[in-house]
Amino acid sequence: MGRAYRILVVDDDLDILELLRYNLSREGFKIKVVENSHEAVDAAVSFRPDLIILNIMMPAPSGIEICKQLRSLPKFKDTYIFFLTARSEHYYHDAALDTGGDDFIEKIVGLRALTKKVSTVLNDQFVIRKSVPSVIVGNLVIHRRAALAYLKGIPIRFSKHEFELLFFFAQNPRKIISLQNLVNSIWGSEVYSAANSVEAYINSIAQKLGGKWLTSLGNGRYKFSPR
Numbered sequence: 001m002g003r004a005y006r007i008l009v010v011d012d013d014l015d016i017l018e019l020l021r022y023n024l025s026r027e028g029f030k031i032k033v034v035e036n037s038h039e040a041v042d043a044a045v046s047f048r049p050d051l052i053i054l055n056i057m058m059p060a061p062s063g064i065e066i067c068k069q070l071r072s073l074p075k076f077k078d079t080y081i082f083f084l085t086a087r088s089e090h091y092y093h094d095a096a097l098d099t100g101g102d103d104f105i106e107k108i109v110g111l112r113a114l115t116k117k118v119s120t121v122l123n124d125q126f127v128i129r130k131s132v133p134s135v136i137v138g139n140l141v142i143h144r145r146a147a148l149a150y151l152k153g154i155p156i157r158f159s160k161h162e163f164e165l166l167f168f169f170a171q172n173p174r175k176i177i178s179l180q181n182l183v184n185s186i187w188g189s190e191v192y193s194a195a196n197s198v199e200a201y202i203n204s205i206a207q208k209l210g211g212k213w214l215t216s217l218g219n220g221r222y223k224f225s226p227r
Helices: 012-025 037-047 063-071 092-100 109-124 160-171 181-184 194-210
Strands: 004-009 028-036 051-056 079-085 103-106 134-137 139-144 148-151 154-159 176-178 214-218 221-226
Touching: 004 012, 004 037, 012 028, 012 109, 028 037, 037 063, 051 063, 051 109, 051 160, 063 079, 063 092, 079 092, 092 103, 103 109, 109 181, 134 160, 139 160, 160 181, 160 194, 160 221, 176 181, 181 194, 194 214
Parallel strands: 004 028, 004 051, 051 079, 079 103
Antiparallel strands: 134 139, 139 148, 148 154, 176 221, 214 221
């Protein structure tokens, strides 16, 4: 059995820290929690986490500032950084991604959703990196900020949920991905787990791309292959 993945959690809310410590520990992760944001970078250096969870809204330094500091250090260039936020404004979401955050979860969605996303990237080894501005697979170019894709130079627009699915598929080409993998990775919540809805989004993506980009393997399993 391999080593337990390490997760550093930084939040000034003690209740949130304890809830995350409890839920993530139950998944087999080794957890370190930090209440004082001034100690976050030093804690990361000594703990060597595989994934870091930062609360955006903390007394200085904020989660955004901590993320900037971490990304400036070579050892944290590829470490997963997820943001936890009580704010739903797009400004905060954009700031989280622009400073190098890989994903964000609104607290209103729930800590269970965050736990699912963390498990997806560490235990299941799927890629979730929304900080990446664009993804190129074959002759398909996907631009995250514009929520737009170009196939052989021709623009294709997708709905919000379709684009989130496409971006995830594109970052995990040739992997067998189940409907539950998709729900956990994108939403992390059973709220969106109605199979018919997700399948409808997938079918729409396949129609817009044409060809055989998305292959259904049966039993709610899919594979995205570059063309």
